[in-house]
Amino acid sequence: xxITINFKEEKEILxxxxxxxxxxxxxxxxxxxxxAIEIEEKANIAIDLSEVTYxxxxxxxxxVAFYKRATRETAHVRLVGLSERIKRLFEIxxxxxxxxxxxxxxxxxx
Amino acid sequence: MQKKSSVEIVxxxxxxxxxxxxxxxxxxxxxxTVDQARITTAISELARNIYLYARFGNIHIEWxxxxxxxxxxxxxxxKGPGIEDVRKxxxxxxxxxxxxxxxxxxxxxxxxxxxxxxEINKGTTITITKWLR
Amino acid sequence: xxxxxxEYHKILADYVKxxxxxxxxxxxxxxxxxxxxxISPEDVVSLHxxxxxxxxxxxxxxxxxxxxxxxxxxxxxxxxxxxxxxLLQKQAEIQMEMNIAANVQKTMLKTPIPSDMTIDxxxxxxxxxxxxxxxxxxxxxxxxxxxxxxxxxxxxxxAALCMSMVKFGLESMEEYAHDPExxxxxxxxxxxxxxxxxxxxxxxxxxxxxxxxxxxYASAGHEPAFLYRAEENKFYDLEAKGMLLGIVPTTKYKRSxxxxxxxxxxxxxxxxxxxxxxxxxxxERQVVASLIHDVKGLPAQSICxxxxxxxxxxxxxxxxxxxxxxxIKKV
Numbered sequence: 001x002x003i004t005i006n007f008k009e010e011k012e013i014l015x016x017x018x019x020x021x022x023x024x025x026x027x028x029x030x031x032x033x034x035x036a037i038e039i040e041e042k043a044n045i046a047i048d049l050s051e052v053t054y055x056x057x058x059x060x061x062x063x064v065a066f067y068k069r070a071t072r073e074t075a076h077v078r079l080v081g082l083s084e085r086i087k088r089l090f091e092i093x094x095x096x097x098x099x100x101x102x103x104x105x106x107x108x109x110x
Numbered sequence: 111m112q113k114k115s116s117v118e119i120v121x122x123x124x125x126x127x128x129x130x131x132x133x134x135x136x137x138x139x140x141x142x143t144v145d146q147a148r149i150t151t152a153i154s155e156l157a158r159n160i161y162l163y164a165r166f167g168n169i170h171i172e173w174x175x176x177x178x179x180x181x182x183x184x185x186x187x188x189k190g191p192g193i194e195d196v197r198k199x200x201x202x203x204x205x206x207x208x209x210x211x212x213x214x215x216x217x218x219x220x221x222x223x224x225x226x227x228x229e230i231n232k233g234t235t236i237t238i239t240k241w242l243r
Numbered sequence: 244x245x246x247x248x249x250e251y252h253k254i255l256a257d258y259v260k261x262x263x264x265x266x267x268x269x270x271x272x273x274x275x276x277x278x279x280x281x282i283s284p285e286d287v288v289s290l291h292x293x294x295x296x297x298x299x300x301x302x303x304x305x306x307x308x309x310x311x312x313x314x315x316x317x318x319x320x321x322x323x324x325x326x327x328x329x330l331l332q333k334q335a336e337i338q339m340e341m342n343i344a345a346n347v348q349k350t351m352l353k354t355p356i357p358s359d360m361t362i363d364x365x366x367x368x369x370x371x372x373x374x375x376x377x378x379x380x381x382x383x384x385x386x387x388x389x390x391x392x393x394x395x396x397x398x399x400x401x402a403a404l405c406m407s408m409v410k411f412g413l414e415s416m417e418e419y420a421h422d423p424e425x426x427x428x429x430x431x432x433x434x435x436x437x438x439x440x441x442x443x444x445x446x447x448x449x450x451x452x453x454x455x456x457x458x459x460y461a462s463a464g465h466e467p468a469f470l471y472r473a474e475e476n477k478f479y480d481l482e483a484k485g486m487l488l489g490i491v492p493t494t495k496y497k498r499s500x501x502x503x504x505x506x507x508x509x510x511x512x513x514x515x516x517x518x519x520x521x522x523x524x525x526x527e528r529q530v531v532a533s534l535i536h537d538v539k540g541l542p543a544q545s546i547c548x549x550x551x552x553x554x555x556x557x558x559x560x561x562x563x564x565x566x567x568x569x570x571i572k573k574v
Contacts, residue, residue, distance in 0.1 A: 031441070056564075057396040057514070061441035064490060068440045093445065093464035094486035094494075143311055144289045144318075151318040202329040215329070216322035 002026070005033045013044045019051040022059030030059070034066045043075040050081025055089060067099050078102065116170035117157075119188075125157040128169040132184065135171050139180055140242055148220040149182060149240055155217045156186035156236055164190025164234070174239065181222075181241035189233040196226045247282070252294040259298060281328070283321035288314050341400075345373040348403055352410060356544075357383035359453060363574050364388070365543030367551055368567035376402025377513045377567035380413050382420040389420045389450040392465065392569055394513040396443050402565075408437060409444060423448040423461035427485065427496040431463065434489035443489040447511050449571075451503075456573060458509060459500035463488045466514050469532060471539060473506025478532040481509065503573040508546075510535055511571075515564030519554060530557075543570040 003020035070077045078100040090096040117128040132153040136146045160167035167188030218224040221238040228234040258266045292310040296303045378393040395402040449460035464487030467480040486494045
């Protein structure tokens with residue numbers, strides 16, 4: 001299963017559009033792409049997961065690492081467009097308490 | 111008959127010249143068809159490494175003797191980026207990663223011995239030999 | 244090499260004369276011998292060339308160059324083949340090391356399953372690969388039995404290395420084994436300090452008070468356990484929200500509790516048990532619950548084994564993750 005990652009900058013928000021399944025095989029590619037983002041102070045980053053059908057624990061790890069890095073740079077990361085199943089994964093793992101997640105695809109950041 | 115000769119590697123066609131020189135030498139020394147092919151392939155690989163990764167260099171080929179043994183020695187020298195971990199390029203599987211030093215384990219197996227000296231940003235010298243049996 | 248030349252020459256000459264299947268079979272066995280002796284492709288072509296020259300001396304001059312050309316081509320082929328062989332050997336060495344590592348881990352992570360007149364416990368933990376990223380740890384005290392079910396992110400060696408840390412952490416806290424919040428809190432700090440940002444561990448920690456039949460538990464980002472209530476003939480989720488271990492050093496964990504009645508069953512699993520489909524069409528937890536229901540009357544260990552064999556079959560014997568299940572049955 002393949003994964004694609006696209007970037008779009010709009011109204012001061014960096015949108016990261018991820019498509020596909022995130023598992024042990026595709027996670028390294030996602031990690032590389034996210035690692036390559038130069039995070040500026042107080043930047044707003046929205047990761048759109050509405051086209052992601054599956055995330056395993058390795059995939060979660062990628063998001064956690066990115067979230068931690070962004071937080072150190074005082075940037076704001078938001079995960080949007082999560083399916084019910086993926087949202088549930090973030091809830092079970094407690095990550096929904098830590099990260100800003102939203103099932104809604106709209107990404108206006110307050 | 112000259113005992114030593116060399117070819118500068120600058121363009122891809124110089125790889126062909128190095129092959130030609132190596133084949134002639136191997137034939138003169140008395141290597142059979144299969145060993146000629148092996149020696150030439152080894153030279154080709156070394157010259158190609160120079161061409162692709164170091165840009166310039168030269169291939170030096172000489173007839174060697176030790177007691178009543180006869181053989182061929184090839185020295186490939188460049189002033190390229192150098193090889194960081196010589197041990198690593200001699201491991202199989204490294205060739206799949208591409209880059210400098212790719213294919214060296216294969217070259218080593220075509221010959222009887224191989225020596226690598228390399229310094230980062232200074233260059234690499236690879237010496238290979240094969241004895242006539 | 245000379246014996247090979249003679250033999251090949253004879254086989255080829257026989258074939259040219261009779262074209263019999265028998266000769267071809269002999270040829271096949273001959274090739275086996277060549278492979279065993281590491282004869283490279285260019286040598287095989289050379290062997291053939293010499294044999295052809297002896298059999299067809301008159302016509303050979305025209306063919307010589309074509310053969311020489313093939314020898315040249317085959318040298319590179321031979322290089323690739325020898326590299327392949329050497330990689331196979333290397334792989335065998337790594338495999339051997341892995342087997343040893345797996346045994347070391349097996350010994351290290353062994354945990355005796357407690358038993359009691361009032362409670363029947365079963366446990367099964369199968370690694371996907373050689374080494375296990377799941378870990379089940381029991382502590383058997385006069386007053387209580389505690390159980391930790393752990394899943395390290397990822398599989399294989401990195402997960403297994405991390406696992407040792409959890410085991411030693413748990414063992415060093417035995418005097419707090421009846422205190423899930425404390426154990427998770429300490430482990431969380433240990434893990435957070437020792438692993439990188441993308442690593443984490445989930446853990447379900449439960450404690451059963453023998454005298455009271457009370458089961459209390461806390462979870463660090465772990466999948467909820469199943470609770471089967473015999474009287475209602477119904478399943479519940481033992482949910483306890485809590486952050487994964489290793490993410491936020493200051494995380495506090497909360498305990499929940501449930502009083503077990505006779506016939507009640509608690510099933511703690513890792514996500515290898517409940518994540519067997521990647522689409523939304525099947526509620527996997529529902530499937531697991533119904534499997535448990537099918538065999539609720541069996542001993543705890545048999546329930547574990549039944550779950551494993553059924554779920555393995557459902558995935559066509561290709562599980563995708565380490566698989567661990569603990570069954571606690573009040574009898």
